Amino acid sequence: MASILKTIYSPQDLQNLDYKELQCLAREIRETLINTVSVTGGHLAPNLGVVELTIAIHRVFNSAVDRIIWDVGHQSYVHKLLTGRQAQFSTLRQYGGLSGFPKRDESIHDAFDTGHSSTSISAALGMVLARDLKGEKYSVVAVIGDGSMTGGMAFEALNHAGHLKKNLIVILNDNEMSIAPNVGALSSYLSSLRTDPKYSRSKDEIAELLQKIPHGPKLLKVVDRLKDSLKYLVVPGMLFEELGFTYLGPVDGHDIKAVTTMLKQAKNLGGPVLVHVLTKKGKGYEPAEKNPDLFHGVGPFDVVTGAIKKIPGAPPSYTQIFGQTMINLAKQDDKIIGITAAMPSGTGLNKFAQEFPNRYFDVGIAEQHAVTMAAGLAAGGYRPVVAIYSTFLQRAYDQVLHDVCLQNLPVTFALDRAGLVGDDGPTHHGVFDLAYLRNIPNMVIMAPKDENELQHMLKTAVYHNAPTAVRYPRGAGEGVAIDSQLQTIPIGQAEVLWDGEDVVLLAIGNMVPEALKAAENLRAQGISAAVINARYVKPLDEELILHYAARTGHLVTVEEHVLMGGFGSAVLELLERAGLSEVKVKRIGIPDCFVEHGKQKILRANYGLTAEGIVETVLAGEQRLHKKRKRIKAVWGRE
Numbered sequence: 133m134a135s136i137l138k139t140i141y142s143p144q145d146l147q148n149l150d151y152k153e154l155q156c157l158a159r160e161i162r163e164t165l166i167n168t169v170s171v172t173g174g175h176l177a178p179n180l181g182v183v184e185l186t187i188a189i190h191r192v193f194n195s196a197v198d199r200i201i202w203d204v205g206h207q208s209y210v211h212k213l214l215t216g217r218q219a220q221f222s223t224l225r226q227y228g229g230l231s232g233f234p235k236r237d238e239s240i241h242d243a244f245d246t247g248h249s250s251t252s253i254s255a256a257l258g259m260v261l262a263r264d265l266k267g268e269k270y271s272v273v274a275v276i277g278d279g280s281m282t283g284g285m286a287f288e289a290l291n292h293a294g295h296l297k298k299n300l301i302v303i304l305n306d307n308e309m310s311i312a313p314n315v316g317a318l319s320s321y322l323s324s325l326r327t328d329p330k331y332s333r334s335k336d337e338i339a340e341l342l343q344k345i346p347h348g349p350k351l352l353k354v355v356d357r358l359k360d361s362l363k364y365l366v367v368p369g370m371l372f373e374e375l376g377f378t379y380l381g382p383v384d385g386h387d388i389k390a391v392t393t394m395l396k397q398a399k400n401l402g403g404p405v406l407v408h409v410l411t412k413k414g415k416g417y418e419p420a421e422k423n424p425d426l427f428h429g430v431g432p433f434d435v436v437t438g439a440i441k442k443i444p445g446a447p448p449s450y451t452q453i454f455g456q457t458m459i460n461l462a463k464q465d466d467k468i469i470g471i472t473a474a475m476p477s478g479t480g481l482n483k484f485a486q487e488f489p490n491r492y493f494d495v496g497i498a499e500q501h502a503v504t505m506a507a508g509l510a511a512g513g514y515r516p517v518v519a520i521y522s523t524f525l526q527r528a529y530d531q532v533l534h535d536v537c538l539q540n541l542p543v544t545f546a547l548d549r550a551g552l553v554g555d556d557g558p559t560h561h562g563v564f565d566l567a568y569l570r571n572i573p574n575m576v577i578m579a580p581k582d583e584n585e586l587q588h589m590l591k592t593a594v595y596h597n598a599p600t601a602v603r604y605p606r607g608a609g610e611g612v613a614i615d616s617q618l619q620t621i622p623i624g625q626a627e628v629l630w631d632g633e634d635v636v637l638l639a640i641g642n643m644v645p646e647a648l649k650a651a652e653n654l655r656a657q658g659i660s661a662a663v664i665n666a667r668y669v670k671p672l673d674e675e676l677i678l679h680y681a682a683r684t685g686h687l688v689t690v691e692e693h694v695l696m697g698g699f700g701s702a703v704l705e706l707l708e709r710a711g712l713s714e715v716k717v718k719r720i721g722i723p724d725c726f727v728e729h730g731k732q733k734i735l736r737a738n739y740g741l742t743a744e745g746i747v748e749t750v751l752a753g754e755q756r757l758h759k760k761r762k763r764i765k766a767v768w769g770r771e
């Protein structure tokens with residue numbers, strides 16, 4: 133059969149198709165999603181779940197004019213396929229290729245860049261205000277999942293939008309899943325809307341019914357007067373109605389016709405409207421339907437079996453070691469608590485959750501709440517560990533500062549995905565944490581050189597009587613042996629791995645193994661490089677660093693983090709404080725830019741975060757030093 137998908141160059145082309153053809157199109161889109169993501173990796177299950185919904189959205193709205201904002205944006209692949217990006221689809225999430233998230237730079241059909249959750253309603257409301265202030269006419273639609281709806285920002289926006297009463301459409305894509313099964317009272321409420329037949333009648337239907345029966349109109353008035361009590365029994369979506377939204381639904385999100393009809397209705401209604409759409413995450417691909425968590429964001433896999441392709445012999449990931457260490461520590465100490473903001477598998481806390489269900493809390497996508505709740509637990513005598521991606525802690529900055537650090541509470545931040553995360557790109561790289569945490573008094577910050585050191589650092593952090601952060605990268609560890617006994621590492625103590633005379637390579641975290649390789653290469657070229665594993669970014673091992681700085685006069689810092697305000701900056705500040713201004717310092721790290729998406733290996737090479745990059749930097753510095761020495765000698769007769 134001829135491909136329908138190939139005839140879709142823009143969403144306008146959907147208008148020529150009947151519902152049967154649209155269903156065929158949906159099947160083709162699913163096939164394309166599965167085949168492509170099985171090679172590139174990506175957010176498969178969320179996209180499989182929104183195929184029909186996305187088709188319906190593009191039938192009702194014109195994304196070249198109307199604004200469609202995809203919350204998180206991980207479910208925007210279908211939208212990309214329908215908006216002129218089929219030819220590039222195989223480059224999805226690859227270096228230089230299509231982004232896995234909406235990007236205004238990529239297409240006029242992408243109204244707003246997303247990646248972090250729960251921002252869509254705020255952004256949409258802002259666009260509504262801009263539209264109305266300018267007197268323009270178009271629809272603004274936020275598409276938000278039930279998981280993202282648990283984020284505080286979403287409620288702040290609903291609250292404000294309900295108050296402003298402006299024309300705005302929110303589509304709630306309810307698949308009962310965040311990455312893991314969705315949690316919380318809101319999730320239970322949405323389930324009740326799904327399942328309880330007494331909720332399934334619309335307000336209008338009930339009014340119509342009452343008009344028809346004897347004394348009905350009178351009854352309607354009574355009902356109206358008693359709305360605060362009775363409405364709860366008869367009106368679906370009461371929570372949203374009370375917030376000022378007209379609630380429509382629930383509607384089967386895989387029925388293109390039904391969704392199209394409801395979206396048209398929403399478009400014609402005035403004021404804020406919420407359309408509740410029910411979908412199945414992973415729809416149409418059995419492995420993803422059965423295991424939506426695994427196929428939420430997945431690496432390359434075998435299409436036939438659904439088996440994830442693993443690199444044979446790959447060492448355990450930092451995440452796995454973190455998860456296991458949490459269990460080991462918690463077995464010895466019932467004060468240890470594990471907290472995640474909707475990322476149990478991503479952070480490795482899922483196994484801890486099984487072993488210690490009473491000491492594990494998934495708070496939903498609510499990073500701010502997670503941090504302040506941890507502060508409360510610490511104030512109550514517990515040792516909470518907030519396991520969180522570096523990029524998502526950005527959202528809880530004030531909570532870290534005001535609720536944890538100001539009171540010097542012993543909360544541990546296990547910052548996974550610190551550094552360049554790869555395919556997710558700029559919204560997800562965890563390259564700002566050192567800068568945003570280092571300036572907060574009381575905070576202790578460490579980064580392990582390998583997965584074995586991670587477990588010792590975690591123990592150190594948990595038993596330090598102050599806020600601590602341990603940052604570690606996405607992916608496999610170094611493959612080193614794992615000690616069976618956990619130790620604590622004295623706060624602020626670095627480690628000399630190689631001694632040397634000409635230059636000192638001062639590295640932090642996963643850059644330490646690269647520095648070691650670089651030192652070996654330099655030695656072969658006759659340059660004697662010392663290698664220090666800094667371990668702590670705060671407090672620095674000042675004595676050791678100053679000793680080596682004075683001895684070699686040439687210091688290179690290496691960090692997978694932005695240069696501004698990071699580890700190297702901390703070293704420069706130290707040298708300035710110590711008055712060692714003549715020491716030559718070169719910092720390797722990420723300059724003042726947002727890093728694109730692509731494999732970690734490519735990105736690291738681009739920014740010199742490799743052994744080769746370190747060698748080049750040292751040699752360039754040596755040449756300059758050599759020239760400088762020669763110049764001085766020519767003028768002064770001495771170096």
Ligand SMILES: Cc1ncc(C[n+]2csc(CCOP(=O)(O)OP(=O)(O)O)c2C)c(N)n1
Nearest residue numbers: 178247248249277278279280309310311474
């Ligand atoms: C602030 C923030 N925290 C955590 C995440 C990680 N994350 C991405 S998608 C997701 C689940 C979203 O669930 P939902 O909105 O229901 O979308 P679904 O995948 O079910 O379609 C989470 C927790 C994020 N992107 N942003």
Ligand SMILES: CC(=O)[C@@H](O)[C@H](O)COP(=O)(O)O
Nearest residue numbers: 204206247429478549556606
């Ligand atoms: C969209 C999102 O925020 C998450 O799904 C994220 O992509 C997960 O990243 P990891 O693959 O590193 O767990």
Ligand SMILES: [Mg+2]
Nearest residue numbers: 277278279309
């Ligand atoms: Mg969901």
